[in-house]
Amino acid sequence: MDETGDSELARLMRAALAGDEKAYRAFLGRAGDLVRRFARRRIVDGAIDPEDIVQETLLAIHLKRHTWRADMPIEPWIAAIARHKLVDAFRRRGRHVDVDIDAMAETFAAPVAETLAQREVDRALDTLSPGQRTVVAAVSLDGRSIRETAEQLGMSEGAVRVALHRGLAAIAKHFGRRHGRD
Amino acid sequence: MDTEDLIKALAADTRRPRLSLPATWWAAAGLAALVAAVVFMLTLGPRPDFAAAAETPRFLLKFVVAAALAAAAFGAVRSLSRPGADWRPAAACLAAVAALLVTAVVAELAVLPRALWATRLVGTNSLVCLTYIPLIGLGPLAVFLAALHHGAPTRPRLAGAMAGLLAGGLAAVFYAAHCPDDSPLFVATWYTMAIAGLAALGALAARRLARW
DSSP states (O other): OOHHHHHHHHHHHHHHHTTOHHHHHHHHHHHHHHHHHHHHHHOOSSSSOHHHHHHHHHHHHHHTGGGSOTTSOHHHHHHHHHHHHHHHHHHHHHHHHHHOHHHHHHHHHSOHHHHHHOOHHHHHHHTSOHHHHHHHHHHHTSOOOHHHHHHHHTOOHHHHHHHHHHHHHHHHHHTTOGGGOO | OOHHHHHHHHHHOOOOOSSOHHHHHHHHHHHHHHHHHHHHHHHTOOOTTHHHHTTSHHHHHHHHHHHHHHHHHHHHHHHHTSTTOOOHHHHHHHHHHHHHHHHHHHHHHHHSOGGGHHHHHHTTTHHHHHHHHHHHHHHHHHHHHHHHHHSOOSSHHHHHHHHHHHHHHHHHHHHHTTOSOOOHHHIIIIIHHHHHHHHHHHHHHGGGGGOO
16 A cells, blocks of 8 residues: 555544544445455465454454554554454464364354355354344444434433444454354 | 444444543553552561662662663553554663663672672562562552553563563562662562563463453
């Protein structure tokens, strides 16, 4: 990525941190493209779905965005987070291959289409409390705004925000850690 | 869930951490110093001849080395809590602290008669040193590990070890006011051992830090 591209990303992030939600979406989209390219380059044996790395990295970027300093180049920051997540995923997988024989048998037995459709993020979503799950699903899968979600569920907007934030933090925590073993 | 869907959820989540990373580190440093001071005053307190000792270069050097170590480790742990930040300048500062201690040891060997080397190295207080530097540093270490958790360490083991060095340096600043052994030979041996213990503990505790 060249210097102008980097500063454009940094500009979007600065606007996002100042409260511009549209800029933040654009930033996350572009950061996701960067991470996707990075992950596809490094995952050569198909052992890990690069898109899982993209999603886990975006979650980490979101929850740790206060660790970026506005005067710091943003691309090395994103790359360092992506690398950390990729290494973590490889390490986790290595351990699962050794330990998790039952889960592997399940994976082999399951219909192929189903395993492909279920991402790590969906597995993590399944571990949430029903309340958090409903809110996260409404905002992500159904694409509702905070206000629409609040109206639909009969909650206050503040309660929806809290559930969304805690739900995302919990997803990040459970990402790729199956059956609570890891 | 598609990545597009995930991005919608992330963008809608506008709740942000209340503390910036620099604010977190300075608050942690203040809290850690307070905890160390309280534990030190409750358990040991300064030595009785503190005022007289404060005029001797060996006594003062202990504070210089301990404070320099804490400052360098503070810089290191702050960089290591930020993904992609360069921690090499801080590593250079740590090397400079080590060089300072080595210089002090060489100078001490030069001025001290050979017959006294072993006596000064063993000192009178080594067990107290090995006990109380870790004891005073334990609370600060917990505080610094919590601060690291608020950050995003991509090299958790190294970051945890630096948090241990920082806690150890801070504890040594306080402990030095109590310890009657002022020789650099004593400091380089026993202080180093006690602080290394805290660094090892920090590195061990860092397993949990990797999850963020």
